[in-house]
Amino acid sequence: MLDPIALFFQRIFAAIGRGIGTVVAWILWPFITVANWYRARGWIIKGPIGIGLLVLFGFYAYFIWQTQVWSGFNPDYVNSYNLGERKQDAGSTSTATASATPAAGEASEPEPKTCVRSAIVDVTADLIDVNVNQSAWISSMLLYKLGLFGLDWDKTPWFDNKASFQRGINQAVRRTAVELVDSLGRVRGTSGINADLQRARGNIQFDEETWYFGSDSLLPKTPTPNYYRSAMADLRKFNTSLESCEAIFDGRSDNLIEFLDRIANDIGSTSAIIRERSEFHNGGWFDTRADDRFWFAYGQLYGYYGILSAAGADFDAIIKARGIEPLWIESIKQLRSALNIQPAIISNGREDGWIMPTHLATMGFYILRVRSNLVEMRDVLAR
Known part of the structure; x- marks a missing residue:
């Protein structure tokens, strides 16, 4: 039977x-x-081909290592700045040496005037350093540009997470560089644009994918990471000038309002991209574009976590005077909470599904919550 x-x-x-x-x-x-x-074949043919294969294997081994090992990644990196110990706003005259008194019988010599560095600039420069010095800049690597048999790595489930994370950080850095040039780094209407910040903005806006050679020209090119390193150097140069009171940091409340408004708009655009992907392409673990959307947003929040924490130190007097300190602290906590989401595999499941999780919707929730707090703080400051 x-x-x-x-x-x-x-x-x-x-x-x-x-x-x-x-x-x-x-x-x-x-x-x-x-x-x-x-x-x-004979060794005359085998030799060159074998050497070529070894070189190719070495390139791919380096590429895989760089895409999988996240050097410099630390969700608690803000703690290393000890921002809570700062007692003065950026650009104000430093009181570090004001208490020094001359010994008896000695003539007093005036201490050289110093001003307070900008924590925003320090954090922004360090974020660039993490992207291009502590790690390789993935988006302009030759093997990343070649893709998987010509298919863009962003359209596959592999080797694109770190690149998206770096581009997310870079988005936060670019937005901050623009605000430093347009408002924070000068007194609008009465001073010119700072040359160091201007160069930094121009270099950090350079495209993210340039290698030493390209299909549009036979001449060698300056690769993307070199431009970003130049931007980092210019930012550090500005802060050195600020520390010697030769540059300006305009810490007015309207500048803070504008800064918060620009950041809210920036992450609002990312929220719209995540919503579109989550709503119309919810393929669960089989959505090959969900991972780069997620890690771009993660990198953006990672960058703004440090930048906004630094802004809290640079604008400390205004934040306390306007009574938004509790809301500011809560916003920073929510940014840090978003960085706890680190799934091994990104799933873009249905929001009412019960098998596959919906990591994109979760990230979108955190982004909207942070944006809501930024808008609320902006409205309070504008009253």
């Missing part, structure tokens, strides 16, 4: 086995053919 049933399943499994074998043989056929051809 059971023999026909057993025979049926045997045939089913045999057919499946033959199908899998055929697919594997089809995949391996080009490699076996090339290997057989290579074995039949």
Whole structure:
């Protein structure tokens, strides 16, 4: 009685086995053919090809290492700045040496005038350093540009998470560089644009994908990371000038209002991108674009976590005077809470689903919550 049933399943499994074998043989056929051809050649041909394959293997090993090892990544990086110990706003005259008194019988010599550095500038420069010095800038690496057999890595589930994370940080850095030039780094209407900040803004706006050579020109090019390193150096130069009271940091309340408004708009745009992906492309674990959307947003919040924490130190007097300190502290806590979401595999499931999680919707919730607090703080300051 059971023999026909057993025979049926045997045939089913045999057919499946033959199908899998055929697919594997089809995949391996080009490699076996090339290997057989290579074995039949002499060393004059084998040598250069072997060296080329070793070089290619080395390139891919380096590429995989750089995309999978996240050097400098630390969600608690803000703690290293000890921002809570700062007692003065950025650009104000420093009181560090004001208490120094001359010894008895000695003539007093005036201490050189110093001003307080901008924490926003320090954090922004350090974020660039994390992207291009502590790690390789993935988006302009040759193998990343070549993709998977010509397919953009962003359209695959592999090797694009770190690149998206770096681009998210870079978005926060770019927005901050613009605000430093337009408002924070000068007294509007009475002073010119700071040359160091202007150069930094121009360099950090350079495209994210340039390698030493490109298809549009046979001439060598300056790669993207070099421009970003120049922007970092210019930001540090500005802060050195500010510390010696040769530059300006205009810490007025209207500048803080505008800064918060620009950041709220920036992350609001990211929220719209996440909403569109979550609503119309919810393929669960099989959505190959969900991971780069998620990690871009994560990188953006990672960058703004440090920048807004620094802004709290640079505008400390205004924040306390206008009574928004509790709301500011809560906003920073929410930014840090968003960085606790670090899934190994990004899933873009349905919001009412019960099998696959919806990481994009979760990230979108945190972004909207932070944006809501930024808008509320802006409105309080504008009253």
